[in-house]
Amino acid sequence: MAKSNKPIFWGLFAAGGTVTAFVTPALVLITLFAAFGAGMDMFTYEAIHAFAAWWLGKLIIFGVILLSLWHAAHRLRVTAHDFGIRADTVVAYVVYGLAALGTLMTIVYLLRI
């Protein structure tokens, strides 16, 4: 039996799961605060733009988006299997393809800021 190459995707999935578990609730909370007008100078267009223009800001945004995307892709692959869709290879190409596309777009958009 050959060793599997699934660790590439599972590694991103596991890391993504950890990141999203921490970041997503925080984002929801921050968005809620912003919606109620709290801490508004932090959430002005200029402030967020400055963060995204800073190299470390870019890297953080990239990391969070990349891992979330690949986590979601792998999750969907497994979910499709659980729902009885047995075309695993096709599903894998579609979901990982979307994640790859999203990753590329993230790079392009971040570099343009």
Place this chain on the structure above:
Amino acid sequence: MSERQIQLEVLRYNPETDSAPRFQTYAVPCLNEWVVLDALNYVKENLDPTLSYRWSCHMAVCGSCGMMINGEPKLGCKAFIHEYGDSIRVEPLAHFPIERDLVTVVEDFIAKLASVKPYLIPKEDKPVSAGEFKQTPAELMKFKQYTLCINCMLCYAACPQYGLVPEFVGPAALALAHRYNQDSRDGGRDQRQEVVASDEGVWECSFVGACSEVCPKHVDPAGALQQIKVASTIDWYKEHLMPWVKK
């Protein structure tokens, strides 16, 4: 001692003569402290000697009395009658072919168990005169829980992945591989990884977690599998990105 009349619905099937499995219902006067296995024994001794099922220890040690009780994988000798209503349905373990009534064909599981080399492969050959292998309590704690497995196969009956993909090596065999990998005296991990880290090995697991829920010995095979995934992922990155690093 209180007694209660139970309708025991038992799946009957003899592949050699029956075209399909069917249910047969027995009225069993059960004592309150009985387990389902006692009820089956009552049937066999008093009502129907042709009923077939496996058991031996009657104390959750031998692992041979696994069966589906009201649809859940359970040990017949650990499932108390008082936890159930007046009608109890008993079927052979899911995902295994039926040999006769509640007796399943277990060769697939035995072969998978053997494939992961579930025995100590010592790092170094040490003559008896060199004395014992010493282990600290911390080293023992790393794998002790996984030694408690009694090979009852409840986890295989609970695992939807095993139901879908019969090639999957499955929870108990992988947890046992992990048990030896984690043992400080063992040096056989590389050999086991050939099976454990394959697609049909740990990577078929999608972390449903049902195995750990049904395990009567609290082995937590699901936990073992996730630890194997982390270790195998680190292996993969080492092998592919840092091939110069010797394991």
